[in-house]
Amino acid sequence: NAGVMQNPRHLVRRRGQEARLRCSPMKGHSHVYWYRQLPEEGLKFMVYLQKENIIDESGMPKERFSAEFPKEGPSILRIQQVVRGDSAAYFCASSPRQGQQYFGPGTRLTVT
């Protein structure tokens, strides 16, 4: 059973470009969570999704950030018009239900 998969693992974008981060949950998991981690800090919750629904986006910046988890395909975290402050590691986690979350390897976004 493959774990949570994220791609790309590393992403470099210039200021003003768009970043698209993908997350494929573990097989059988219908709950997806996105977190952001700055260097030397803990993970910060961004958004919680179930298939085709956003359940909790209280940690998501109001502008430029969006997330989706379509019926088919991976969950996407989209950051429009990136700025240097968006540089971070973005982790996705999945769970079969509320409770234990399994984390992916992360996408390290660098904005130049």
Place this chain on the structure above:
Amino acid sequence: GESVGLHLPTLSVQEGDNSIINCAYSNSASDYFIWYKQESGKGPQFIIDIRSNMDKRQGQRVTVLLNKTVKHLSLQIAATQPGDSAVYFCAEDSRTGTASKLTFGTGTRLQVTL
């Protein structure tokens, strides 16, 4: 011994000794707590969890203690090995309705010396 570095607090222990990593949580309504291990360049890896109706839970070489009175959580690692070197985070699950949301602590870096 334990020291506070520039960013993450660091705990240095000798191989074979026991390690104790502490964590304070903020939400008295949280009912589920998890310890994660994060190695450099990787995602957090589940170690052990505990529900608020318990005060102790043991796994293989690890024990988690929960003190709800002072909102304190600790992770004990027995016979620490070099492979235990990593950053350790506690997380609390602060559920609102059906939504599950983990709030992570700042983390502690464990350095195992030979």
